[in-house]
Amino acid sequence: xxxxxxxxxxxxxxxxxxxxxxxxxxxxxxxxxxxxPLTKALSELATHLAEPDSITFxxxxxxxxxxxxxxxxxxxxxxxxxxxxxEIGIDRDLFLVESMHHIEGGHTAMGxxxxxxxxxxxxxxxxxxxxxxxxxxxxVGALITPDHELEVERLITDHSQAASVEGSRVFHSxxxxxxxxxxxVNHALLPGAEALGxxxxxxxxxxxxxxxxxxxxxxxxxVPLSRLMVSPVHSLLAGKATALVGAAALSGVxxxxxxxxxxxxxxxxxMLGGELTVIPYAPxxxxxxxxxxxxxxxxxxxxxxxxxxxxxxxxxxxxxxxTEEPQAARIxxxxxxxxxxxxxxxxxxxxxxxxSDWSSQFISVANADELAQRMQTAEARVTARLVxxxxxxxxxRIIESHIATTAYEAPSVVAVRxxxxxxxxxxxxxxxx
Amino acid sequence: xxxxxxxLTHIRxxxxxxxxxxxxxxxxxxxxxxxxxxxxSGARPKLVPIEQLPDDALIATIGFVNNGLPLSxxxxxxxxxxxxxxxxxxxxxxxxxxxxxxxxxxxNALVPMLAGMQLxxxxxxxxxxxxxxxxLHQTVxxxxxxxxxxxxxxxxxxxxxxxxxxxxxxxxxxxSALAGEFGGWAATAxxxxxxxxxxxxxxxxxxxxxxxxxxxxxxxxxTEHKYDLLRRSEGITRIFRARVVDIAGLSRPSAHxxxxxxxSAILIEEDEGRIIQLEIQNELLMVLVDxxxxxxxxxxxxxxxxxxxxxxSLEDLWVGNVLDIVVMAGxxxxxxxxxxxxxxxxxxxxxxxxxxxxxxx
Numbered sequence: 075x076x077x078x079x080x081x082x083x084x085x086x087x088x089x090x091x092x093x094x095x096x097x098x099x100x101x102x103x104x105x106x107x108x109x110x111p112l113t114k115a116l117s118e119l120a121t122h123l124a125e126p127d128s129i130t131f132x133x134x135x136x137x138x139x140x141x142x143x144x145x146x147x148x149x150x151x152x153x154x155x156x157x158x159x160x161e162i163g164i165d166r167d168l169f170l171v172e173s174m175h176h177i178e179g180g181h182t183a184m185g186x187x188x189x190x191x192x193x194x195x196x197x198x199x200x201x202x203x204x205x206x207x208x209x210x211x212x213x214v215g216a217l218i219t220p221d222h223e224l225e226v227e228r229l230i231t232d233h234s235q236a237a238s239v240e241g242s243r244v245f246h247s248x249x250x251x252x253x254x255x256x257x258x259v260n261h262a263l264l265p266g267a268e269a270l271g272x273x274x275x276x277x278x279x280x281x282x283x284x285x286x287x288x289x290x291x292x293x294x295x296x297v298p299l300s301r302l303m304v305s306p307v308h309s310l311l312a313g314k315a316t317a318l319v320g321a322a323a324l325s326g327v328x329x330x331x332x333x334x335x336x337x338x339x340x341x342x343x344x345m346l347g348g349e350l351t352v353i354p355y356a357p358x359x360x361x362x363x364x365x366x367x368x369x370x371x372x373x374x375x376x377x378x379x380x381x382x383x384x385x386x387x388x389x390x391x392x393x394x395x396x397t398e399e400p401q402a403a404r405i406x407x408x409x410x411x412x413x414x415x416x417x418x419x420x421x422x423x424x425x426x427x428x429x430s431d432w433s434s435q436f437i438s439v440a441n442a443d444e445l446a447q448r449m450q451t452a453e454a455r456v457t458a459r460l461v462x463x464x465x466x467x468x469x470x471r472i473i474e475s476h477i478a479t480t481a482y483e484a485p486s487v488v489a490v491r492x493x494x495x496x497x498x499x500x501x502x503x504x505x506x507x
Numbered sequence: 508x509x510x511x512x513x514x515l516t517h518i519r520x521x522x523x524x525x526x527x528x529x530x531x532x533x534x535x536x537x538x539x540x541x542x543x544x545x546x547x548s549g550a551r552p553k554l555v556p557i558e559q560l561p562d563d564a565l566i567a568t569i570g571f572v573n574n575g576l577p578l579s580x581x582x583x584x585x586x587x588x589x590x591x592x593x594x595x596x597x598x599x600x601x602x603x604x605x606x607x608x609x610x611x612x613x614x615n616a617l618v619p620m621l622a623g624m625q626l627x628x629x630x631x632x633x634x635x636x637x638x639x640x641x642x643l644h645q646t647v648x649x650x651x652x653x654x655x656x657x658x659x660x661x662x663x664x665x666x667x668x669x670x671x672x673x674x675x676x677x678x679x680x681x682x683s684a685l686a687g688e689f690g691g692w693a694a695t696a697x698x699x700x701x702x703x704x705x706x707x708x709x710x711x712x713x714x715x716x717x718x719x720x721x722x723x724x725x726x727x728x729x730t731e732h733k734y735d736l737l738r739r740s741e742g743i744t745r746i747f748r749a750r751v752v753d754i755a756g757l758s759r760p761s762a763h764x765x766x767x768x769x770x771s772a773i774l775i776e777e778d779e780g781r782i783i784q785l786e787i788q789n790e791l792l793m794v795l796v797d798x799x800x801x802x803x804x805x806x807x808x809x810x811x812x813x814x815x816x817x818x819x820s821l822e823d824l825w826v827g828n829v830l831d832i833v834v835m836a837g838x839x840x841x842x843x844x845x846x847x848x849x850x851x852x853x854x855x856x857x858x859x860x861x862x863x864x865x866x867x868x
Contacts, residue, residue, distance in 0.1 A: 152663050152690065153584045153664045153665055155585050158543070158547075159547055159585065160540050160543075160585035182576060188581075188664060188690050189664055215576060215581075249579035250581075251536070252532070344827040346826060351825070351827025351828075353825045363532075370828060372814070474826075
């Protein structure tokens, strides 16, 4: 297994072989020429080990928003806001919104049409836009009943030469604004992600032609690299999660908290049953809350680190401290609960990460039998995707299969969340310095 | 007093604290709409004590009743409460002189801020719940035998109705059904009453309390200092710092007529390792510590993030999260026999009141 962390021209690659031995290679280059340092780092690892099964990349530091990519925003709502005071705001510094339109339509939680879709208004918009326009569509109730969102996509595609039409329903949130914002961020990341993914694939193919390629996701797992070109937003915040995975692999912590210090930043995460704990949304980081499962890390200020270190005085259970220090030995155990390492935790984490997949849905069910059947279907879908991504069926585990009620909504509507992983972190063979 | 942007932000924080909402976006977006209106119109919400209004002033209670798509999905177009209040005024053949929130908590605490500016009427510093209960008849007005109707309702696509209903309990059933039929919510104007009746039966100072709480929580003070301030000023009785270890959806049979189904969360206390159980149905209903009830409705049970005492929501009940579970008493009126019957644990079909062993009062 190889893990690679890209940081704007610099590359750290880390190989972990089947015996748990760790080899690291670093290369620096220009910010606009990633191919050279990536080739150099991977080629150096190639001199130490046979072709790995997998290479996983943490690209979060190299994902950038294409703020000048114009987009036409279409909101399918039963009744438009009376004035701009009541619209969802869009950060115009981050996104180039060419125009924004409210089209009548939408569905209730039970799948009933609130009002018919105003197709004539939609066709008028599509007709007046340029041929290469890009559209982003969000429809009320689309998480349960996507009919209007799909119909908008079909009509625009059929009646214009649109460059793209994307529906925001692929992002799981019961909030219209969060889905739309996540889709906007994803849209703005796509051009860079496509270029990055292509470059990575080309370089890796030259050095290790038989390896499967993966990308780290915000939950601390990995998915096939092809997903980066479709939903880069799920990799945008993977950096700290990946470092926490590296810290867990290094320290052997499978249940408990980890406090990672890397340069000027410190952050805290938690392992439970051999995996990072995850929350269903990204914290307020890029243009507000995003609908992407994200490792439950939080930044810790220097005084907070000192408080955690003073375990005897505080009421908190002390975390295990893992500090990345370039000048340290590869691994130095400072105390029972503190390690220093010269290894790059991000690259190590990418090498050790498990395959990950999710199924998040809002569903309307009539009875307990139907609910059980829908849960089984969701679990089977997650397992199938993990196997498709390269896992042996025996390696897959459903580590979370959860029904959440939806307060103040219809009792028949529930949120289903299934999280599956494949594999486990390797035991590393490192001699302490 | 006229409220400024900061005041509104603090009220939003206080409203989230008192309610421990399912989704903070409901509150944030309602506050954003009010702030945008303040910016575009130059208007400011006016918050007044009931004493500033004459006895015969007409007061209406306004708020969202939810049943279906949430407010963050099916967003209000902006004129729904103006429409409902105008329908109510037409039925009563006189103008409304002041408004109060259906609940001085969560999104409904912020509804009158925007509607007051749109209608050019003051917001009276009072409400009928002193927190939020899931159903609109769970008010001190019901305890006082007051009428809920006529009730004016407006839905997300502009449909509206006037319900000539008398009893609050019946109004609850009709409005909840309409909210579901509308698609998710009904913007209601109801409990029309004279200022003298509100003075006698309402819960007073409940909106300004949110402002007070918000000022503390939004400050840069350390968490423990904030907690000390809230203990002194708002009567917080318990704080448990605990880590979420399990969540169970559909954890017990649903109470008839309630939106949503019950769920539970299990946490482990950080200090002493005690097991903390939260019972949830739309709101935080009950806290048990090692199996013993520590707090239950009408106690206000809420959650904060330990780092900076920022308000947490039910969305934060994910395995691994460390939260401070905070308990404070509800309005004293709720602890009388008829109050407990209306809003206590037995009203949520959790257990008969005789089983309660609450040691926090």
